[in-house]
Amino acid sequence: xxxxxxxxxxxxxxxxxxxxxHGSWANAGFWNGTAAALRQMGHTVHAPEYAGHGPNxxxxxTHADITxxxxxxxxxxxxxxxxxxxxxxxxxxxxxxxxxxxxxxxRLVFWxxxxxxxxxALIDNVPPQAQKFFLELANNSKDFTITLPxxxxxxxxxxxxxxxxxxxxxxxxxxxxxxxxxxxxxxKKFFSLNIPKSYLYLxxxxxxxxxxxxSWHPHLSGRLGQFRLIKxxxxxxxPAYHQPAKLAQLIVAAGRD
Amino acid sequence: xxxxxxxxxxxxxxxxxxxxxHGSWANAGFWNGTAAALRQMGHTVHAPEYAGHGPNxxxxxTHADITxxxxxxxxxxxxxxxxxxxxxxxxxxxxxxxxxxxxxxxRLVFWxxxxxxxxxALIDNVPPQAQKFFLELANNSKDFTITLPxxxxxxxxxxxxxxxxxxxxxxxxxxxxxxxxxxxxxxKKFFSLNIPKSYLYLxxxxxxxxxxxxSWHPHLSGRLGQFRLIKxxxxxxxPAYHQPAKLAQLIVAAGRD
Amino acid sequence: xxxxxxxxxxxxxxxxxxxxxHGSWANAGFWNGTAAALRQMGHTVHAPEYAGHGPNxxxxxTHADITxxxxxxxxxxxxxxxxxxxxxxxxxxxxxxxxxxxxxxxRLVFWxxxxxxxxxALIDNVPPQAQKFFLELANNSKDFTITLPxxxxxxxxxxxxxxxxxxxxxxxxxxxxxxxxxxxxxxKKFFSLNIPKSYLYLxxxxxxxxxxxxSWHPHLSGRLGQFRLIKxxxxxxxPAYHQPAKLAQLIVAAGRD
Numbered sequence: 001x002x003x004x005x006x007x008x009x010x011x012x013x014x015x016x017x018x019x020x021x022h023g024s025w026a027n028a029g030f031w032n033g034t035a036a037a038l039r040q041m042g043h044t045v046h047a048p049e050y051a052g053h054g055p056n057x058x059x060x061x062t063h064a065d066i067t068x069x070x071x072x073x074x075x076x077x078x079x080x081x082x083x084x085x086x087x088x089x090x091x092x093x094x095x096x097x098x099x100x101x102x103x104x105x106x107r108l109v110f111w112x113x114x115x116x117x118x119x120x121a122l123i124d125n126v127p128p129q130a131q132k133f134f135l136e137l138a139n140n141s142k143d144f145t146i147t148l149p150x151x152x153x154x155x156x157x158x159x160x161x162x163x164x165x166x167x168x169x170x171x172x173x174x175x176x177x178x179x180x181x182x183x184x185x186x187x188k189k190f191f192s193l194n195i196p197k198s199y200l201y202l203x204x205x206x207x208x209x210x211x212x213x214x215s216w217h218p219h220l221s222g223r224l225g226q227f228r229l230i231k232x233x234x235x236x237x238x239p240a241y242h243q244p245a246k247l248a249q250l251i252v253a254a255g256r257d
Numbered sequence: 258x259x260x261x262x263x264x265x266x267x268x269x270x271x272x273x274x275x276x277x278x279h280g281s282w283a284n285a286g287f288w289n290g291t292a293a294a295l296r297q298m299g300h301t302v303h304a305p306e307y308a309g310h311g312p313n314x315x316x317x318x319t320h321a322d323i324t325x326x327x328x329x330x331x332x333x334x335x336x337x338x339x340x341x342x343x344x345x346x347x348x349x350x351x352x353x354x355x356x357x358x359x360x361x362x363x364r365l366v367f368w369x370x371x372x373x374x375x376x377x378a379l380i381d382n383v384p385p386q387a388q389k390f391f392l393e394l395a396n397n398s399k400d401f402t403i404t405l406p407x408x409x410x411x412x413x414x415x416x417x418x419x420x421x422x423x424x425x426x427x428x429x430x431x432x433x434x435x436x437x438x439x440x441x442x443x444x445k446k447f448f449s450l451n452i453p454k455s456y457l458y459l460x461x462x463x464x465x466x467x468x469x470x471x472s473w474h475p476h477l478s479g480r481l482g483q484f485r486l487i488k489x490x491x492x493x494x495x496p497a498y499h500q501p502a503k504l505a506q507l508i509v510a511a512g513r514d
Numbered sequence: 515x516x517x518x519x520x521x522x523x524x525x526x527x528x529x530x531x532x533x534x535x536h537g538s539w540a541n542a543g544f545w546n547g548t549a550a551a552l553r554q555m556g557h558t559v560h561a562p563e564y565a566g567h568g569p570n571x572x573x574x575x576t577h578a579d580i581t582x583x584x585x586x587x588x589x590x591x592x593x594x595x596x597x598x599x600x601x602x603x604x605x606x607x608x609x610x611x612x613x614x615x616x617x618x619x620x621r622l623v624f625w626x627x628x629x630x631x632x633x634x635a636l637i638d639n640v641p642p643q644a645q646k647f648f649l650e651l652a653n654n655s656k657d658f659t660i661t662l663p664x665x666x667x668x669x670x671x672x673x674x675x676x677x678x679x680x681x682x683x684x685x686x687x688x689x690x691x692x693x694x695x696x697x698x699x700x701x702k703k704f705f706s707l708n709i710p711k712s713y714l715y716l717x718x719x720x721x722x723x724x725x726x727x728x729s730w731h732p733h734l735s736g737r738l739g740q741f742r743l744i745k746x747x748x749x750x751x752x753p754a755y756h757q758p759a760k761l762a763q764l765i766v767a768a769g770r771d
Binding site for chain 2: 011012013196198212217218219222225226227228229230231253256257
């Protein structure tokens with residue numbers, strides 16, 4: 001009966017192992033603050049880089065290459081009983097990783113992340129006008145990558161930030177390989193798996209429209225069937241960089257037993 | 258022009274009388290903390306037990322038996338000018354109680370509660386897969402009751418709790434008579450009543466999917482026509498047990514003139 | 515990596531110029547507290563009164579008259595590079611103003627505001643029963659104006675307030691000219707403009723149903739195409755009067771570069 005016992009600010013749990021999978025226009029460094037905050041709470045954290053991302057990466061990669069990077073990392077580090085967290089595009093990655101190493105995963109956490117239907121491409125899940133926008137950017141690039149314009153990034157990805165913060169975070173973005181976003185994915189096995197699932201939804205994230213047709217939640221989250229819902233405040237990119245302690249609490253609340 | 262004047266934390270009102278109707282898998286003890294908090298704020302509180310619930314209850318009951326328990330209590334205690342609050346399944350109970358004693362009720366407060374359409378059963382308002390799940394549990398029981406599995410309860414009912422709290426609250430749940438959930442209800446009169454109505458929605462309550470087809474709000478709330486909306490944070494069961502003072506403030510904000 | 519850097523409570527920006535356009539049942543005095551708070555933060559604020567509103571106003575006005583009041587004010591004061599904010603009905607006004615002086619406007623901010631489609635009237639965007647209610651009130655008045663009944667205002671406009679505050683705010687409401695609400699509006703040009711746009715959504719605002727068919731957000735906001743989303747707590751009228759400092763922070767977060 002103590003009000004203080006109930007709060008994400010505590011998010012108590014036994015020590016856990018987290019594997020954190022970033023999204024598009026980011027590298028594994030996206031997780032630096034969050035990983036530090038989780039470790040300070042007593043948890044073990046892995047934030048593997050994947051194909052097409054990281055310093056001097058070859059951008060000519062497939063979705064399967066990306067999945068392989070993560071699976072290889074998990075096997076090489078002999079990871080078991082971990083919570084696998086995917087952000088944004090990373091949702092589609094943890095879907096495919098879960099198909100390959102289901103028995104090693106304790107729980108899947110989708111944080112404002114794509115849950116792609118069997119046979120779809122990730123880009124099938126964004127509105128037509130955004131599809132057109134992204135494909136034009138990719139087709140006009142030399143290497144079929146997408147570089148976000150600042151004005152779009154500022155209002156869609158870091159809407160809660162001040163201008164100075166928006167500029168700083170924009171400098172950290174990278175050009176994103178477009179092929180993994182447009183490939184159709186076989187996800188039959190994913191939707192037959194019985195791994196417990198959570199969806200972490202930050203209510204100011206407007207990268208996808210917050211309507212029934214496209215929203216992170218309840219639209220994409222609803223594809224998980226039964227799942228644990230955790231909500232917090234924040235947009236798509238700012239919390240990882242400027243509220244890592246809060247984000248870590250939310251990830252623990254989503255991932256714990 | 259004083260910021261402090263506007264806040265649920267004050268939720269000022271004249272002393273009121275509340276009648277609190279719990280939901281499924283719970284007893285009247287569900288309200289202990291909230292009732293104490295409301296009384297401390299100067300209000301009078303009744304939390305009647307109803308048929309099929311409470312110690313040594315006969316579980317072979319109908320929805321009409323449950324309604325009768327509450328109406329009998331109201332008449333026996335000569336209650337008038339009270340705010341009638343229903344949580345979850347209790348929403349369907351206060352609909353039927355309102356039909357029988359409309360002139361005694363000052364306002365109806367639905368807290369993440371069912372608002373059943375005329376001719377429907379409560380279970381018609383949950384997704385097909387959940388219907389199937391509940392009916393199988395009932396049919397596999399000795400007495401047509403539903404006992405929630407822990408894994409389902411933990412993610413759906415107490416999603417914001419830590420594991421220890423989830424276990425404690427699970428121990429308080431009871432097997433729920435299924436008949437009142439599957440009976441078709443005549444609610445013609447309810448939808449003709451002119452009693453003021455409020456809907457209290459806790460934004461982390463994911464017992465019903467938070468989409469247009471099934472959500473507590475705006476889907477079920479929308480059936481009330483004009484109503485006062487009050488929102489707070491919390492899931493389906495934790496606030497009553499671990500944030501009773503906050504829940505009491507929200508109930509006062511929903512129930513006051 | 516400092517949590518404090520990210521917060522609407524700071525809402526840092528260079529000094530800006532705001533032009534604030536109120537909604538129905540209000541006068542320019544609606545903005546008094548918010549304007550004072552914005553000025554204290556270093557910004558320049560204009561809150562022009564428009565036709566049909568203000569002391570001794572002639573209530574026989576058209577939507578074009580209202581737009582003209584604001585455009586005339588902007589031209590007379592030689593305003594440029596300003597953020598134009600519309601609340602509620604004021605959304606339709608800033609749509610029409612933007613058509614006439616697009617080059618002077620830095621950004622449009624819609625705060626729980628109508629975004630009317632080309633060829634529609636504002637009233638086409640409220641549910642049928644509310645349309646009927648408003649039109650009956652107008653037709654039963656001497657001068658085709660709408661005076662809100664207290665019970666409706668209390669639950670729909672100031673749902674978060676206590677009764678005393680609700681009564682105080684009700685006394686400030688005025689009868690609203692109905693003609694501008696029912697006139698069909700030509701908005702072809704608006705939807706071709708490239709002015710940056712923000713939508714500020716207060717999550718307890720239930721003047722429009724919070725569903726896919728009628729909501730401020732994501733329904734009406736979605737008509738803006740790409741926009742910056744800012745959210746806060748509050749209902750339709752209370753924040754302007756009782757949380758002006760918080761509202762000012764949200765408006766800055768919506769309006770800044």
